[in-house]
Amino acid sequence: MTNIGSDERSQAIRDVAFAWAESTGNEILLLVEAGSRAHGFASPNSDHDVRVIFRQPLTRAMALLPGDETVDLKHAKLPFDPGFEVSLAGWSLRRALELGLASAPQFSAAARLTREARPHCAYFADDDFLRRIGPLAAAMAPRPAAHNLRGQLKVALKRELARPEDPKQKIYLQIAQVLLQAEWVVSNHERGWQFPLGMDELMQEVPMASLERRIIEDLLDWKRASPDSQARRRIHALDSWLATSHELLNERIAQIPDAYIAPEIAESIWLTSYGLTEPDLEMAPAP
Known part of the structure; x- marks a missing residue:
């Protein structure tokens, strides 16, 4: 697990996000900016539009109806500086992998922000998660x-x-x-x-x-x-x-050649993220 940014504001943003995660029983895998701060044209008083990818508990993730797979927390105040607000939005691991399979740029761009040198581009990353999604990001078309x-x-x-x-x-x-x-x-x-x-x-x-x-x-x-x-x-x-x-x-x-992403890439990320293997999900034969 890696915190990114040691300044007071970065820590306050992590506090907001992890308070949400604790209240919902989810685990944060990635926490990055998604708005003007991520792309280098923030105004002096720009709010923080923060994107999160989170892992649900196993029992919830494997349920037929897994519950909320997105988060949309609007305008949380940073406690040390009331002039700034944080909006938290993002996806469950399942939804994020679906975006990756669809070659949605939002998915891999979020992970790439952890390598940007600009301040307040990223706040937290699960190192294992970043390593696992590398093959999927590379395969995106x-x-x-x-x-x-x-x-x-x-x-x-x-x-x-x-x-x-x-x-x-x-x-x-x-x-x-x-x-x-x-x-x-x-x-x-x-x-x-x-x-x-x-x-x-x-x-x-x-x-x-x-x-x-x-x-x-x-x-x-x-x-x-x-x-x-x-x-x-x-x-x-x-x-x-x-x-x-x-x-x-x-x-x-x-005119761009079409391409295909093998779903096994995302399936492998999904299974290993929960410490599962294929036999763990095999169903008993029908009576």
């Missing part, structure tokens, strides 16, 4: 990963930018990040799907027109410096760029 990102982009465009009211400026950064991740996968699928996690590094590797690049860079400067992250503004140039790029993605993704 670029084409379904790109489809997943395109789906995220479609939902965000409809939910955030199709409304008549002006969107929050920071929403443009979040949507642009998903687009650039998808563009990176499409252009670099021979290298795999593991796009840079930091927004600055991602922009360095994905070609962009000068106008959109300048607007995004200005938004990044504003977001990192301004405590007013709720400011609203419609940016028509970005609306057009995001919508057009989204429409072009489907045809480009179709």
Whole structure:
């Protein structure tokens, strides 16, 4: 077991997460950031959007109805600094492995955050869990990963930018990040799907027109410096760029060779995480 980050805030975030785990009888395997802090464009007063992967007790995990397999704890106050809040969201081990089999980037990106040098990217990791999921992360396929990102982009465009009211400026950064991740996968699928996690590094590797690049860079400067992250503004140039790029993605993704992840990879992780082997799960013959 490894705590990541020895500062007071990191410890406070662990305290919030482990208090939830104790109250629910779950065991935390991974605790990382999932929002702007994870990707290097947090504002001075950004909250902490924390992602957790947890292991349920064996009897609950093996039940026909295993109970809550997600967590969504909103706006827990950090006790030492009431200006910051923590939102805790994530998945059970079963759900996380299902995401891995589907090549969902959220799954392996969460584990990769433990290696990022930026502060407040990760808070806790079970070393055995990180070692076990390595083969599944390596087997994840670029084409379904790109489809997943395109789906995220479609939902965000409809939910955030199709409304008549002006969107929050920071929403443009979040949507642009998903687009650039998808563009990176499409252009670099021979290298795999593991796009840079930091927004600055991602922009360095994905070609962009000068106008959109300048607007995004200005938004990044504003977001990192301004405590007013709720400011609203419609940016028509970005609306057009995001919508057009989204429409072009489907045809480009179709050109990526398809791939298949053997479910035995995830099954092995599942069994060993609970100290089980195949015979342990064999059913008695029917009478």
